[in-house]
Amino acid sequence: MHKYLKERLHRSVKVLGVDIDPRLIQRASEENESPEDVSYACVDVLDDEAFESVKTYMEVNNLEKFDAICCYSITMWIHLNHHDQGLRLFLQKLSNLAELLVVEPQPWKCYQKAERRLKKAGEIFPLFLELKWRSDVDLQIQKYLEESLDRRKIFESAPTKWQRKICFYR
Numbered sequence: 001m002h003k004y005l006k007e008r009l010h011r012s013v014k015v016l017g018v019d020i021d022p023r024l025i026q027r028a029s030e031e032n033e034s035p036e037d038v039s040y041a042c043v044d045v046l047d048d049e050a051f052e053s054v055k056t057y058m059e060v061n062n063l064e065k066f067d068a069i070c071c072y073s074i075t076m077w078i079h080l081n082h083h084d085q086g087l088r089l090f091l092q093k094l095s096n097l098a099e100l101l102v103v104e105p106q107p108w109k110c111y112q113k114a115e116r117r118l119k120k121a122g123e124i125f126p127l128f129l130e131l132k133w134r135s136d137v138d139l140q141i142q143k144y145l146e147e148s149l150d151r152r153k154i155f156e157s158a159p160t161k162w163q164r165k166i167c168f169y170r
């Protein structure tokens with residue numbers, strides 16, 4: 001067996017779950033049945049100071065990179081709150097730290113739904129109209145990962161029940 005693979009198989013699997021929402025992190029921590037293998041951190045991924053706790057986790061666990069980073073249903077929220085350049089930064093930051101980057105991008109119709117929902121509540125996403133990545137946002141994400149970040153898509157799932165695809169980039 002390849003030495004690299006052998007080493008990995010002998011290492012116990014550890015997971016770090018990250019979210020910006022402290023209530024979600026608290027709930028997840030309370031329900032955590034194996035705290036030695038799974039831990040949680042309340043982190044805004046785009047905030048470098050807060051992101052230090054992820055870096056510390058990596059140092060403590062002797063990691064140069066994570067084997068995999070999974071970003072499920074988050075790209076739209078990063079995009080709506082931090083514009084195109086914020087989404088690019090998010091992808092770049094996580095891509096740099098992952099052997100395998102797993103992304104489930106929300107397609108444009110999710111943005112439209114979220115915008116309508118917020119409008120009904122009398123609010124707006126201030127950046128919504130300014131976004132340059134729009135109707136083909138999932139394609140733009142793929143292009144950016146492949147052309148600017150030198151990633152290669154190795155697998156794409158069939159659409160999930162929410163009609164989203166999960167894409168695996170090496």
Ligand SMILES: C[S@@+](CC[C@H](N)C(=O)[O-])C[C@H]1O[C@@H](n2cnc3c(N)ncnc32)[C@H](O)[C@@H]1O
Nearest residue numbers: 018019020021043044045046072073074077078
């Ligand atoms: C649609 S939920 C998906 C939650 C989870 N990934 C899943 O698949 O069930 C989007 C999540 O992204 C989190 N989020 C939004 N902006 C974030 C940021 N800058 N850093 C970390 N988490 C963020 C939100 O708090 C929310 O829990």
